[in-house]
Amino acid sequence: AQSVAQPEDQVNVAEGNPLTVKCTYSVSGNPYLFWYVQYPNRGLQFLLKYITGDNLVKGSYGFEAEFNKSQTSFHLKKPSALVSDSALYFCAVRALTSGTYKYIFGTGTRLKVLA
Protein backbone atom coordinates (compact mmCIF):
# COMPACT_ATOMS: atom_id res chain seq x y z
CA ALA A 1 0.00 0.00 0.00
CA GLN A 2 1.15 3.52 -0.74
CA SER A 3 1.81 5.58 2.33
CA VAL A 4 3.53 8.62 3.74
CA ALA A 5 4.80 8.88 7.29
CA GLN A 6 5.68 11.95 9.28
CA PRO A 7 7.05 10.41 12.46
CA GLU A 8 6.97 13.57 14.59
CA ASP A 9 3.71 15.20 15.58
CA GLN A 10 5.57 18.30 16.71
CA VAL A 11 9.03 19.75 16.27
CA ASN A 12 10.33 22.54 18.47
CA VAL A 13 13.32 24.61 17.40
CA ALA A 14 14.86 27.85 18.57
CA GLU A 15 14.78 30.83 16.23
CA GLY A 16 17.95 30.99 14.16
CA ASN A 17 18.67 27.29 14.48
CA PRO A 18 18.38 24.86 11.57
CA LEU A 19 15.18 22.89 11.32
CA THR A 20 14.29 19.50 9.90
CA VAL A 21 10.83 18.03 9.42
CA LYS A 22 10.94 14.36 8.54
CA CYS A 23 9.03 12.45 5.91
CA THR A 24 9.33 8.90 4.66
CA TYR A 25 7.27 7.25 1.98
CA SER A 26 6.37 3.90 0.55
CA VAL A 27 5.20 3.77 -3.05
CA SER A 28 5.58 1.53 -6.03
CA GLY A 29 7.17 3.15 -9.03
CA ASN A 30 8.73 6.59 -9.16
CA PRO A 31 7.65 8.90 -6.35
CA TYR A 32 6.49 12.44 -6.88
CA LEU A 33 6.94 14.19 -3.55
CA PHE A 34 5.56 17.47 -2.26
CA TRP A 35 5.71 19.64 0.84
CA TYR A 36 2.88 21.96 1.86
CA VAL A 37 2.48 24.32 4.81
CA GLN A 38 -0.75 25.29 6.53
CA TYR A 39 -1.21 28.35 8.70
CA PRO A 40 -4.18 28.61 11.10
CA ASN A 41 -7.54 28.93 9.35
CA ARG A 42 -5.89 28.76 5.96
CA GLY A 43 -5.59 26.26 3.15
CA LEU A 44 -2.37 24.51 2.23
CA GLN A 45 0.40 26.48 0.58
CA PHE A 46 2.85 24.75 -1.76
CA LEU A 47 6.50 24.85 -0.66
CA LEU A 48 8.39 22.56 -3.02
CA LYS A 49 8.32 19.31 -4.93
CA TYR A 50 10.60 16.58 -6.23
CA ILE A 51 9.84 15.19 -9.66
CA THR A 52 13.21 14.11 -11.02
CA GLY A 53 16.79 15.31 -11.28
CA ASP A 54 18.78 16.85 -8.44
CA ASN A 55 18.11 15.27 -5.09
CA LEU A 56 18.24 18.66 -3.34
CA VAL A 57 15.17 20.71 -4.11
CA LYS A 58 14.89 24.38 -3.20
CA GLY A 59 11.53 25.95 -2.56
CA SER A 60 9.71 28.94 -1.16
CA TYR A 61 10.67 30.93 1.96
CA GLY A 62 14.16 29.45 2.13
CA PHE A 63 13.02 25.85 2.54
CA GLU A 64 14.71 22.93 0.84
CA ALA A 65 14.25 19.19 0.85
CA GLU A 66 16.50 16.29 0.07
CA PHE A 67 15.24 13.27 -1.79
CA ASN A 68 16.95 10.08 -0.62
CA LYS A 69 15.90 7.10 -2.70
CA SER A 70 17.71 4.47 -0.66
CA GLN A 71 16.15 5.65 2.59
CA THR A 72 12.83 6.54 0.91
CA SER A 73 12.88 9.89 2.64
CA PHE A 74 12.14 13.47 1.72
CA HIS A 75 13.02 15.59 4.73
CA LEU A 76 12.23 19.29 4.77
CA LYS A 77 15.00 21.61 5.96
CA LYS A 78 15.78 25.23 6.55
CA PRO A 79 19.16 26.58 7.65
CA SER A 80 17.81 29.24 10.00
CA ALA A 81 14.30 29.05 11.45
CA LEU A 82 12.03 32.07 11.90
CA VAL A 83 9.19 32.45 14.38
CA SER A 84 6.93 33.01 11.38
CA ASP A 85 7.75 29.48 10.17
CA SER A 86 5.59 28.11 12.98
CA ALA A 87 2.82 26.20 11.21
CA LEU A 88 1.59 22.74 10.25
CA TYR A 89 3.65 21.01 7.58
CA PHE A 90 2.41 18.23 5.32
CA CYS A 91 4.41 15.85 3.18
CA ALA A 92 2.55 14.29 0.26
CA VAL A 93 3.24 11.75 -2.42
CA ARG A 94 1.50 11.39 -5.72
CA ALA A 95 1.01 7.72 -6.26
CA LEU A 96 -0.81 5.30 -8.48
CA THR A 97 -3.55 3.65 -6.44
CA SER A 98 -6.30 1.50 -7.91
CA GLY A 99 -5.38 2.61 -11.40
CA THR A 100 -5.53 6.33 -10.75
CA TYR A 101 -3.18 8.93 -9.41
CA LYS A 102 -3.97 10.38 -6.00
CA TYR A 103 -2.31 12.58 -3.46
CA ILE A 104 -1.51 10.76 -0.23
CA PHE A 105 -0.77 13.09 2.63
CA GLY A 106 1.14 12.50 5.81
CA THR A 107 -0.55 13.27 9.09
CA GLY A 108 1.28 16.56 9.44
CA THR A 109 4.01 17.90 11.71
CA ARG A 110 3.47 20.99 13.80
CA LEU A 111 6.56 23.17 13.79
CA LYS A 112 7.01 25.54 16.67
CA VAL A 113 9.84 28.05 16.44
CA LEU A 114 10.67 29.60 19.79
CA ALA A 115 11.92 33.16 20.05
Added chain:
Amino acid sequence: KAGVTQTPRYLIKTRGQQVTLSCSPISGHRSVSWYQQTPGQGLQFLFEYFSETQRNKGNFPGRFSGRQFSNSRSEMNVSTLELGDSALYLCASSQTGEIWETQYFGPGTRLLVL
Protein backbone atom coordinates in the same frame (compact mmCIF):
# COMPACT_ATOMS: atom_id res chain seq x y z
CA LYS B 1 -3.87 35.62 -11.10
CA ALA B 2 -6.52 35.04 -8.47
CA GLY B 3 -6.14 31.97 -6.29
CA VAL B 4 -8.61 29.21 -5.56
CA THR B 5 -11.72 30.56 -3.90
CA GLN B 6 -14.20 28.66 -1.79
CA THR B 7 -17.62 29.68 -0.56
CA PRO B 8 -18.91 29.86 2.02
CA ARG B 9 -16.01 30.00 4.44
CA TYR B 10 -18.06 28.83 7.41
CA LEU B 11 -21.23 26.80 7.72
CA ILE B 12 -23.28 25.49 10.60
CA LYS B 13 -25.80 22.77 9.87
CA THR B 14 -27.77 20.23 11.85
CA ARG B 15 -27.78 16.47 11.50
CA GLY B 16 -29.85 15.24 8.60
CA GLN B 17 -29.54 18.40 6.56
CA GLN B 18 -27.65 18.65 3.31
CA VAL B 19 -24.99 21.14 2.30
CA THR B 20 -23.40 22.38 -0.92
CA LEU B 21 -19.92 23.85 -1.03
CA SER B 22 -18.51 25.76 -3.96
CA CYS B 23 -15.01 26.04 -5.41
CA SER B 24 -13.67 28.29 -8.15
CA PRO B 25 -10.28 27.13 -9.42
CA ILE B 26 -7.42 29.26 -10.64
CA SER B 27 -8.14 30.59 -14.12
CA GLY B 28 -7.04 28.04 -16.72
CA HIS B 29 -7.03 25.13 -14.29
CA ARG B 30 -9.28 22.29 -15.32
CA SER B 31 -8.65 19.76 -12.56
CA VAL B 32 -10.38 20.26 -9.22
CA SER B 33 -9.92 17.99 -6.22
CA TRP B 34 -11.71 17.97 -2.89
CA TYR B 35 -10.30 16.94 0.50
CA GLN B 36 -11.69 16.55 3.97
CA GLN B 37 -9.41 17.63 6.80
CA THR B 38 -10.07 16.55 10.38
CA PRO B 39 -7.76 16.51 13.41
CA GLY B 40 -8.07 12.75 13.73
CA GLN B 41 -7.84 11.63 10.11
CA GLY B 42 -5.71 14.38 8.58
CA LEU B 43 -6.28 15.12 4.90
CA GLN B 44 -8.41 12.61 3.08
CA PHE B 45 -9.04 12.68 -0.65
CA LEU B 46 -12.70 12.87 -1.65
CA PHE B 47 -12.73 13.12 -5.44
CA GLU B 48 -11.25 14.83 -8.47
CA TYR B 49 -13.02 16.33 -11.44
CA PHE B 50 -11.56 17.12 -14.83
CA SER B 51 -13.51 18.49 -17.78
CA GLU B 52 -16.81 17.97 -15.98
CA THR B 53 -16.09 14.28 -15.33
CA GLN B 54 -15.22 12.61 -12.06
CA ARG B 55 -11.84 11.07 -12.69
CA ASN B 56 -10.80 9.85 -9.25
CA LYS B 57 -12.69 8.99 -6.11
CA GLY B 58 -11.64 8.36 -2.52
CA ASN B 59 -13.23 6.07 0.03
CA PHE B 60 -16.20 8.11 1.16
CA PRO B 61 -19.86 7.07 1.29
CA GLY B 62 -22.27 8.00 -1.45
CA ARG B 63 -23.61 10.86 0.66
CA PHE B 64 -20.62 12.79 -0.63
CA SER B 65 -20.99 13.85 -4.23
CA GLY B 66 -19.70 16.50 -6.52
CA ARG B 67 -19.87 17.99 -9.93
CA GLN B 68 -17.94 20.29 -12.19
CA PHE B 69 -19.29 22.85 -14.57
CA SER B 70 -18.07 23.83 -18.01
CA ASN B 71 -16.17 26.81 -16.55
CA SER B 72 -14.30 24.36 -14.25
CA ARG B 73 -16.05 25.59 -11.12
CA SER B 74 -16.95 22.71 -8.86
CA GLU B 75 -19.48 22.00 -6.17
CA MET B 76 -19.48 19.39 -3.47
CA ASN B 77 -22.66 18.14 -1.83
CA VAL B 78 -23.08 16.22 1.39
CA SER B 79 -26.52 14.82 2.07
CA THR B 80 -27.95 13.59 5.36
CA LEU B 81 -25.25 15.22 7.42
CA GLU B 82 -23.73 13.40 10.36
CA LEU B 83 -21.83 14.82 13.32
CA GLY B 84 -18.66 13.20 11.95
CA ASP B 85 -18.89 15.29 8.80
CA SER B 86 -17.71 18.31 10.77
CA ALA B 87 -14.43 19.20 9.10
CA LEU B 88 -12.50 21.65 6.99
CA TYR B 89 -13.26 20.94 3.34
CA LEU B 90 -10.46 21.95 1.02
CA CYS B 91 -10.59 22.38 -2.70
CA ALA B 92 -7.46 22.28 -4.84
CA SER B 93 -6.90 22.96 -8.51
CA SER B 94 -4.23 22.20 -11.08
CA GLN B 95 -3.99 22.64 -14.81
CA THR B 96 -4.63 19.09 -15.94
CA GLY B 97 -4.14 16.91 -12.87
CA GLU B 98 -1.01 15.24 -14.22
CA ILE B 99 0.98 13.30 -11.66
CA TRP B 100 3.79 15.84 -11.42
CA GLU B 101 1.59 18.92 -11.16
CA THR B 102 1.32 21.04 -8.06
CA GLN B 103 -2.13 21.42 -6.61
CA TYR B 104 -3.10 24.85 -5.35
CA PHE B 105 -5.44 24.92 -2.39
CA GLY B 106 -8.24 27.25 -1.45
CA PRO B 107 -8.76 28.53 2.11
CA GLY B 108 -11.36 25.87 2.83
CA THR B 109 -14.93 25.76 4.08
CA ARG B 110 -15.28 24.93 7.74
CA LEU B 111 -18.43 22.88 8.31
CA LEU B 112 -19.85 22.33 11.76
CA VAL B 113 -22.65 19.81 12.12
CA LEU B 114 -24.71 20.07 15.31
